[in-house]
Amino acid sequence: xxMTLDEILPDxxxxxxxxxxAETGLWAASMLRDRISAGQLAPGAKLSExxxxxxxxxxxNTLREAFATxxxxxxxxxxxxxxxxxxxxxxxDIREIYRVRRFLEPAALTWSTDYTTDALHAAIARARSAxxxxxxPGMASANQDFHAGVVALTGSDRxxxxxxxxxxxxxxxxxxxxxxxLFHAPYIDDNAIIxxxxxxxxxxxxxxxxxxxxxxxxxxxxxxxARARAATRHPLAQTGAQRAYGTR
Amino acid sequence: xxMTLDEILPDxxxxxxxxxxAETGLWAASMLRDRISAGQLAPGAKLSExxxxxxxxxxxNTLREAFATxxxxxxxxxxxxxxxxxxxxxxxDIREIYRVRRFLEPAALTWSTDYTTDALHAAIARARSAxxxxxxPGMASANQDFHAGVVALTGSDRxxxxxxxxxxxxxxxxxxxxxxxLFHAPYIDDNAIIxxxxxxxxxxxxxxxxxxxxxxxxxxxxxxxARARAATRHPLAQTGAQRAYGTR
DNA sequence: TTTCTGTGTATTGTTCAACAATCTCTGTAA
DNA sequence: TTACAGAGATTGTTGAACAATACACAGAAA
Numbered sequence: 001x002x003m004t005l006d007e008i009l010p011d012x013x014x015x016x017x018x019x020x021x022a023e024t025g026l027w028a029a030s031m032l033r034d035r036i037s038a039g040q041l042a043p044g045a046k047l048s049e050x051x052x053x054x055x056x057x058x059x060x061n062t063l064r065e066a067f068a069t070x071x072x073x074x075x076x077x078x079x080x081x082x083x084x085x086x087x088x089x090x091x092x093d094i095r096e097i098y099r100v101r102r103f104l105e106p107a108a109l110t111w112s113t114d115y116t117t118d119a120l121h122a123a124i125a126r127a128r129s130a131x132x133x134x135x136x137p138g139m140a141s142a143n144q145d146f147h148a149g150v151v152a153l154t155g156s157d158r159x160x161x162x163x164x165x166x167x168x169x170x171x172x173x174x175x176x177x178x179x180x181x182l183f184h185a186p187y188i189d190d191n192a193i194i195x196x197x198x199x200x201x202x203x204x205x206x207x208x209x210x211x212x213x214x215x216x217x218x219x220x221x222x223x224x225x226a227r228a229r230a231a232t233r234h235p236l237a238q239t240g241a242q243r244a245y246g247t248r
Numbered sequence: 249x250x251m252t253l254d255e256i257l258p259d260x261x262x263x264x265x266x267x268x269x270a271e272t273g274l275w276a277a278s279m280l281r282d283r284i285s286a287g288q289l290a291p292g293a294k295l296s297e298x299x300x301x302x303x304x305x306x307x308x309n310t311l312r313e314a315f316a317t318x319x320x321x322x323x324x325x326x327x328x329x330x331x332x333x334x335x336x337x338x339x340x341d342i343r344e345i346y347r348v349r350r351f352l353e354p355a356a357l358t359w360s361t362d363y364t365t366d367a368l369h370a371a372i373a374r375a376r377s378a379x380x381x382x383x384x385p386g387m388a389s390a391n392q393d394f395h396a397g398v399v400a401l402t403g404s405d406r407x408x409x410x411x412x413x414x415x416x417x418x419x420x421x422x423x424x425x426x427x428x429x430l431f432h433a434p435y436i437d438d439n440a441i442i443x444x445x446x447x448x449x450x451x452x453x454x455x456x457x458x459x460x461x462x463x464x465x466x467x468x469x470x471x472x473x474a475r476a477r478a479a480t481r482h483p484l485a486q487t488g489a490q491r492a493y494g495t496r
Numbered sequence: 497t498t499t500c501t502g503t504g505t506a507t508t509g510t511t512c513a514a515c516a517a518t519c520t521c522t523g524t525a526a
Numbered sequence: 527t528t529a530c531a532g533a534g535a536t537t538g539t540t541g542a543a544c545a546a547t548a549c550a551c552a553g554a555a556a
Contacts (some may be wrong), residue, residue, distance in 0.1 A: 297536075297537070298536080308537095312537095312538090328537085330536085330537080331537070332537095377548080470532085
């Protein structure tokens with residue numbers, strides 16, 4: 001986690017030999033997106049054009065198309081004449097993420113016409129087993145699956161895309177602070193209760209519980225973010241890229 | 249409305265001389281977006297790279313960055329090795345647009361914490377005066393402002409962006425069919441009633457009325473779309489670009 | 497020491513020209 | 527009429543070039 005650009009270059013190179021790409025720009029974008037999502041490219045890391053296009057085997061023009069795609073997804077932040085950096089979410093970003101989720105997820109619970117909850121039950125089961133295994137990434141992933149599944153009830157591609165994007169930003173938030181192993185645990189039961197209410201047809205109750213859940217999670221993340229921010233105020237902990245991106 | 253590419257080339261050229269652009273790709277995108285939004289580039293029109301970059305004064309690479317931006321917004325559709333076309337909304341697109349709106353707008357009315365309704369009143373007033381003036385574009389624009397204003401109550405940049413995008417697609421729908429002059433008129437009073445309920449604190453009633461409004465509007469547009477589709481089935485009415493994009 | 501200031505170097509922003517891949521169109525033959 | 531083949535046009539991608547900007551470092555002034 002949080003490897004430098006140099007460390008993952010060989011890894012990227014391995015995957016980029018002999019790959020035929022119909023849409024090279026999109027292919028390069030998904031390549032980078034996966035690394036960032038996995039935390040191998042940590043928030044604040046600078047994505048220099050030259051080494052990247054050498055390693056991916058694409059031209060600078062194509063790489064810039066990939067950057068444009070990722071920038072629109074807020075996965076990457078472009079600073080003119082400075083370069084492209086993995087987005088380091090701010091407190092305002094966290095508030096915005098939860099603002100979106102507080103409208104999207106209750107709305108899905110309230111007005112969706114889809115009653116297929118298999119995926120939701122499966123996500124909760126996965127979260128529970130990850131909990132007994134003590135797998136923090138497993139719990140995080142299963143939790144995301146549950147909430148993505150809630151929005152999937154809308155049946156709308158665009159709303160799903162928006163949720164996917166917001167959850168990707170959530171992963172950036174987790175990667176940019178020390179993960180509390182107990183963060184996800186209390187929410188598993190919350191999800192189960194919300195699902196039960198939804199299946200019982202008590203939609204407004206389910207929605208209200210969801211709003212409450214999201215408020216608590218937001219509060220907890222904002223506090224963790226403030227602590228992480230205070231911890232990295234030490235000049236020694238700042239890399240060049242971090243300074244470049246700013247601690248705004 | 250619905251001019252060919254050749255007809256608006258001189259117009260575009262006029263605006264593109266001596267313009268300093270910090271982000272040329274985004275500038276070119278907004279240039280094209282404006283033309284499409286105004287209906288000067290009709291749905292189905294092909295956007296050839298060479299004449300466009302000549303006229304905009306940007307290179308093909310930069311123009312392609314603009315295309316990538318517009319494609320993500322669904323304003324433009326890219327067909328590999330065929331080219332870029334102004335999106336011609338399908339019936340499914342209309343259904344998807346209203347699916348998004350039926351979640352976003354009621355959610356805003358139900359859970360927003362912002363009570364500033366000045367912009368909403370102003371939009372209704374503008375719609376009424378456009379109605380007495382018999383200005384169909386004025387009514388359409390004021391109606392869009394009202395619904396954009398509802399989502400603006402959420403205070404979320406991302407939800408606003410999503411709504412803006414969906415409304416841009418709505419304009420494409422209007423441009424791709426014969427506009428019924430009476431389409432918007434009946435909805436002005438609906439908006440006023442919804443606003444009154446919202447201000448009276450009867451949020452779930454306001455949301456319910458909004459859902460009803462959106463269902464009726466969707467139905468009406470789908471019927472108009474089916475009629476327009478039947479009318480353009482005549483082979484003579486099809487241009488090359490239309491065939492290329494397909495009547496899928 | 498600290499702060500300022502100027503210069504050189506590295507990186508990004510944009511354009512141009514080229515080539516391969518693919519599609520469209522036209523004309524011919526069955 | 528339909529099928530097919532080839533020429534021409536357009537898109538997809540690359541590589542190199544140059545201007546504009548930011549970063550790092552050295553030296554001068556306070």
